[in-house]
Amino acid sequence: MKDPRRPIGVFDSGVGGLTVLSALRRALPQEDFFYFGDTARVPYGSKPLSMVRRFAWEIAGFLLRQGVKAIVVACNTASSAALPDLAEDLSVPVFGVLEPVAKAARGYGKVGLIGTQATVESRAYERYVEVSWAKACPLFVPLVEEGLWDDPVALLVARHYLEDAPQDLEALILGCTHYPFLKGTLARVLPGVRLLDSAEATAEEVARTLRREGLLNPEGQGRVVHLVTGDPESYRNLAERLGVKVEELKQVSLEEL
């Protein structure tokens, strides 16, 4: 059963986790992936955590039935909702996006957090690092999905959300997988603050664990199959707006989960 040639399953509510997928592909070019975007039920960030937890279990079960050797929960809300339970109860390694970036934040003085409403309210990051200031930023996801991350609109919205951030903030956790697109804009609003994104930190953690467990794929082709619960063409358009070329794409009905 421990066949290292099996793919890695990555899931998110929609396209945000593609930033994590890209970091994983850079760190692990010989791995194959299923990327599952639950686009019929996006967004997770405004839903009750108990509901998001149920979605995470459904999708993890589905990915296991496709034969994945590891699961990456590439969504902060789902990581907040479903971890650590999912990792404890499944037989394959399961990774969330919170712990790796939170560990990276520990070296800094005052640490801030931005994310969806559900992530911020869950206080899940505080299991791993002391958070001095946290803010839900619901407009950032639609701004990114509109391709406006470098637009003056994004700058104005970022100023709106960050105006009450402490002056002596040293690092800011980008607690949503969409936010790496906004790094340039955020750096203009908070010059000198270290912006920590979960994609790179998570990819490093996954690579380290697979190596340790003897699960690195010796012969993978870097193949990615995208699975979505909503409209496939809308997904393709949105992914391509975010710079991700979608070659293999299938729709999964919610009844199959």
Place this chain on the structure above:
Amino acid sequence: MKDPRRPIGVFDSGVGGLTVLSALRRALPQEDFFYFGDTARVPYGSKPLSMVRRFAWEIAGFLLRQGVKAIVVACNTASSAALPDLAEDLSVPVFGVLEPVAKAARGYGKVGLIGTQATVESRAYERYVEVSWAKACPLFVPLVEEGLWDDPVALLVARHYLEDAPQDLEALILGCTHYPFLKGTLARVLPGVRLLDSAEATAEEVARTLRREGLLNPEGQGRVVHLVTGDPESYRNLAERLGVKVEELKQVSLEEL
């Protein structure tokens, strides 16, 4: 069965339809209402129309089981998806938000339309009126829900969406129940263009039909029971940010639909 003392059922994917509810209450102060917000599955605007159609049928069935005498689909996406079928197949009067405002638009020369992606792509307004220019504006809903409708951010976003509107536009249909909040901002960007919102037009149509059918409530108290599929407290907070006081509020699980 034609008891005029029964309530009217109003539904939307979330809080947007509250603009329609408010117009209905002004036009029909003696009516009682169920307002159903499908907040567990919001937004509808980015989902496939076939899925939204299924949701609309589920909710209509639920409202009929609660004994409503009429149904108002206070959501442009659901109206686009489920009407006219729903009106033809149910035994109570069913109203969408498209036809009344589209009829009001007929008196103008060049008519534009703004709405969600699903509404714009459905071309449903074109059943009733010639639309010369149409644009999906996905950021408007989260902007309104953040309470930013009069903020400089809203002005910048409105300029972004409307920059390619024809110079000789005479009227603009606000094809989403959230958009009436943005009227002030839109008027600044498109001075001289008549902004047509569906809330008032729909309320007039409902009042006219109930009167004609002998269904006006002689003794209602203007009672409103809010029913939501997602988290009740989040709904209450959001509704109150939009100026609607929520007195009676119940959660409905998706399994009850």
